[in-house]
Amino acid sequence: MGVSGLLWTVRVLVLLQLVTGILGWGKEGHYVICKIAEGYLTAGALAAVKELLPESAQGDLANVCSWPDEIRFHYHWSSALHYVDTPDFRCNYEYCRDCHDSAGRKDRCVTGAIYNYTYQLSSAYPNSNSFSDYNLTEALMFLSHFIGDVHQPLHVGFLGDLGGNTIQVRWYRRKSNLHHVWDTMIIESALKTFYSSDLATMIQAIQNNITENWSNQEPLWEHCGRNQTVCPNPYASESVSLACKFAYRNATPGSTLEDDYFLSRLPVVEKRLAQAGIRLAATLNRIFASQIEIAQA
Numbered sequence: 001m002g003v004s005g006l007l008w009t010v011r012v013l014v015l016l017q018l019v020t021g022i023l024g025w026g027k028e029g030h031y032v033i034c035k036i037a038e039g040y041l042t043a044g045a046l047a048a049v050k051e052l053l054p055e056s057a058q059g060d061l062a063n064v065c066s067w068p069d070e071i072r073f074h075y076h077w078s079s080a081l082h083y084v085d086t087p088d089f090r091c092n093y094e095y096c097r098d099c100h101d102s103a104g105r106k107d108r109c110v111t112g113a114i115y116n117y118t119y120q121l122s123s124a125y126p127n128s129n130s131f132s133d134y135n136l137t138e139a140l141m142f143l144s145h146f147i148g149d150v151h152q153p154l155h156v157g158f159l160g161d162l163g164g165n166t167i168q169v170r171w172y173r174r175k176s177n178l179h180h181v182w183d184t185m186i187i188e189s190a191l192k193t194f195y196s197s198d199l200a201t202m203i204q205a206i207q208n209n210i211t212e213n214w215s216n217q218e219p220l221w222e223h224c225g226r227n228q229t230v231c232p233n234p235y236a237s238e239s240v241s242l243a244c245k246f247a248y249r250n251a252t253p254g255s256t257l258e259d260d261y262f263l264s265r266l267p268v269v270e271k272r273l274a275q276a277g278i279r280l281a282a283t284l285n286r287i288f289a290s291q292i293e294i295a296q297a
């Protein structure tokens, strides 16, 4: 391989790294969210979910919640659906203004995708025996993943820095970027520091918080507007607000993020994982509720 070939390879690798960073909570984050959601599904919704799961899930939704990240090169069209960019430094989100892909095609963003896959599942499920035009197994896996992603504050970040992807920082001694810190590094460091590197222990701690410290707030998290099956817009607004208050703050390019940043942001990350899990369960319960009513009738 000549020098130009080598340069090309390096460029592709850098680009791949950048693209990987855009795609959402890491594997652990999505697993935590879907595990929490499973605990709040009604019996009917759980049965409907299990029926739709692919064999690779082995009966557990959490096992396939990172699937949309794994197929992103095969399903090239789906990469814009993991996030929504907002205008720089405004700290607010508006569906009509912000939900489009880089070519300006409307509804191609994370909140648009959540509406789309909810619609696909809902349109099939009042009478689940009828033929559906959609691949409902994929719809379930996309919806579960994107409800997770919209809760990651930097998935509703600024266009100018690609949600923190172009902000190079150090996470303790390691080179990273701000987006990756929020997808993966905070959770990774929390696992090592507080949970003996055991994901199940971390999930248990978040579940305890939901039933103890956040029990007053939890019903509000579930709430969606009257007659609405899903409501991703307030989740996106919360995310960009948290991005401004916590993610971007004191994280300028070249800065080193250590204990101060880690310890003050970890509670934000854990609460977002909890909210995403509760809201995923509430959405699936609403989608599959009509099916249960029919079964009971």
Ligand SMILES: [Zn+2]
Residues within 6 Å of the ligand: 022, 023, 024, 025, 068, 069, 082, 145, 149
């Ligand atoms: Zn993603």
